Amino acid sequence: MKEKDFIKIIKQTLNSEYIGDDCAYLKDLEIVITQDSLVEDIHFSLNYFSPFELGYKSVAVNLSDIAASGAEPKYLTISLSLPDKINNDFIEEFYKGCKSACPSTCQIVGGDITGANKIFISVCAIGSTQNRNISSRKNAKEGYKVVIIGEHGSSDIGLKLLQQGKNSPKEIIQKHLTPNAQIEFGKLLGSNIKQDYAMMDTSDGLMDTLSTIATESNVLLEIDFDKIPHNPQIEEFENWQNSILFGGEDYGIIAAIPEQYNYGIQIGTVKAGKGVNLKMDKEIINYTKTDVENKIFNHFN
């Protein structure tokens, strides 16, 4: 897990409280900030992404982190590095896609363009924390509910279909190409919950999110697999349960919130203990964060 090693070194070198979270919460400026990149032939291929879809997804993956912080998405900058083959139409369609993924409260305000041998896209997103209660992955507490929003598993199966040159079922494939950030759900929790709460998107896989919250909050999450929302069409595909649990890129949100709030779909409960107890096919398996890391989608693979 090279990526995790690198993050450890960066944390040590910078000695910073911020590094490691999806968003940095800059209290003095009342903003959160996040930055995520998409690299050609690592995160996407032009064989199956249109320029519009690529723009849309580049923005959505960053808005997803802002939504999961509980902040309001406000501004984006986009840095593009492009090979010579890219023409004016690509640029126009790409930015139409970017704009289309932005809610009305959010606009694109800058960035830069350079040359490169492959397409590199790096988006920085800023959210306002005014009148919002900002989440932390350290804030899951015993007795809290674990809730979820968004169907899971479709993005991973959609990717596999695209890689096989297929373009249907449309609904599943589109979940990979143009995922939606759960901005309304983030707003609901960020605006209404008064206590500390945990929230994270499921970009790196649902089990990664659950095990990260469990580890960082030093609690056990008891999760019922059957309650995790998914598109029933995915049940036709091989290993669809793995796609739900470890596939990633669904950009749903998981939160651990006090009992009295009724947001999203409850999939479990926070208990004393460690890791994630996943109830599936009448068995309960305990996953530590390391167990999950050995299974999940890794950008260096």
Add this chain to the structure above:
Amino acid sequence: MKEKDFIKIIKQTLNSEYIGDDCAYLKDLEIVITQDSLVEDIHFSLNYFSPFELGYKSVAVNLSDIAASGAEPKYLTISLSLPDKINNDFIEEFYKGCKSACPSTCQIVGGDITGANKIFISVCAIGSTQNRNISSRKNAKEGYKVVIIGEHGSSDIGLKLLQQGKNSPKEIIQKHLTPNAQIEFGKLLGSNIKQDYAMMDTSDGLMDTLSTIATESNVLLEIDFDKIPHNPQIEEFENWQNSILFGGEDYGIIAAIPEQYNYGIQIGTVKAGKGVNLKMDKEIINYTKTDVENKIFNHFN
């Protein structure tokens, strides 16, 4: 000029007042934001950049834009895409370089790491505009002084030496590898000037900066070449005057400020008219922005 064409299309597609400036000034959040990328074998080569120097420069080029806005650099996020060859030592040295380029008021708070076939670095920088008067390239006015900070020409000549496998004169080469952002100069002007003023860094070349300010402010800048500060050692090299005027990457700052302020070195005056009148070898040549664009460093070349 593909880059300029692309920016035109982006402006049209997004219909945004922000696109095209080095920093976006987000008044409601009291911040400026900028994002700039460095791509391996386009902007740098590991044949002559150490990981420390690469980290240093990646941060400095972004702080330079914040400084030239008149804001106070506060936070950075860094997105890295890295080939498999990169090891732990590289990461540690790179981030030591990043940290070393940060003033004490500024810290690195996030970003991400992914795989890639070449090194791709994208840095986003945030500055606080509290108690600062923010510059605009549209604000040069008749009667203002044109002032400069920073030696020019060394970076371009340093790059040529490095590309020839040379590593001296050290002072010239280091100006290319580890340029310093003019943060104190930005602070001086941003904190003290009460009127509108224009300020821009010279990242894309001194004449690019001058002609951009002239065009955007709809004025003529009369500039005396002999007053532009440079290291006398560069006079030994061929076309050193071109390196001063068009070379780029010196990360100095040019400002057009009201007469009563004595900051930097005065190199000229703002007059009614268009473009830049450059006095050099007793001749005066008028450069339009298009003349300059045909000459300058272009990342797509």
